[in-house]
Amino acid sequence: MSHSPSLPDRPRLDLDPEMSDGERLEAIRKHFRRIVQVNEELERRLEDAETQRDQLQDDVDELKRENEVLKTSSLYIASVEEHTDEGVVIKQHGNNQEVLTETATSVNGDLEPGDRVAINDSFAIQTVLDDETDARAQAMEVDASPDVTYADIGGIDEQIREVREAVEDPLENPEAFETVGVEPPSGVLLHGPPGTGKTMLAKAVANESDATFIKMAGSELVRKFIGEGSRLVRDLFELAADREPAVIFIDEIDAVASKRTDSKTSGDAEVQRTMMQLLSEMDGFDDRGEIRIMAATNRFDMLDEAILRPGRFDRLIEVPKPDAAARERILEIHTEDMNVADDLDLSGLVADLEEFSGADLASLATEAGMFAIRDGRTEVTRADFADAVEKLDSAEEAADRNIHYQY
């Protein structure tokens, strides 16, 4: 530690008894000026010290925060079972182990049975979590009647046919399967590059079969606390049972069902547990006439084969990037309600757009419309589309420099 420079000496007043009154007065005046000077110097030093103290306090606060984060990272989830004089009985999610534990002082004493809490490695309760429905709401999207129809989807007619057969028919006519004595496919897996209409397809089939659409994002399942993923999977199937007929759609299923990696970090173990829960839900799901399960992935190559076994995702449907005819149909759909110029030649326009997905074509139509609006026109022209292509191309190039997408 550095020492601060020594403080100025305390001024002394030396009065000689021989001095005349005038001399004394002058000496006192001098002494006074010196005191004022020293006082100023001391005030300046005090200010410096205060600034330094504030800086150190900021450092302390920052370290305290870091310490809190370190202490609270990697928490497990449990439910409060009972509040007794000896402590709180909790049950861990995931392994259902019951533990008698204590609460951290920051958590107040009025825990209720059923509350969700986060516990640390020594089972001490660190925080009380929000209501479970919040976690559900974040991870799931529930739509009683999605508004997408088959007519909104372009260029994947064969895939629509297959999905109808595997999802819509068993929902609408379960007896036919029973009479003939065949089991409908358990789960339908849509795979293909991003933005090709997989989610649309799942929504449309739910809509056209009058089923509730329940979507769960795989990435949400793995971002939660330990024990939460498997719990959400259970919730998902319970919710579907409450709302049947229902279509469960698990997007980005690769997030929970990738090939096992070698690393044994707790995160991987947690993902494994979530996947096992999903598999067990699917395996234990015999009478599933009223609930159909769909999933989607952009990373088919990464999937763990366990989820593709018979009785699980046993109907695979590839949704590829659109070819020229499909691109034309998709752009036709997205320009249907637009006021486009008569000379717009859609087939010529899409011929070169080989890299464009359905989602890109939807953005293209919107961007072209924006160019017309910016220009104060009510009609969207061929030039607007050309400008939009250029804009999307350069955005794509910028993105490509950062992301190396593989499929």
Ligand SMILES: Nc1ncnc2c1ncn2[C@@H]1O[C@H](COP(=O)(O)OP(=O)(O)OP(=O)(O)O)[C@@H](O)[C@H]1O
């Ligand atoms: N085949 C298509 N026909 C019409 N529009 C499409 C098609 N494919 C994609 N789109 C447009 O792109 C948007 C995104 O598509 P969607 O979410 O279904 O893609 P996805 O395959 O599920 O993508 P991701 O893998 O990124 O989730 C849709 O809302 C729609 O506007």
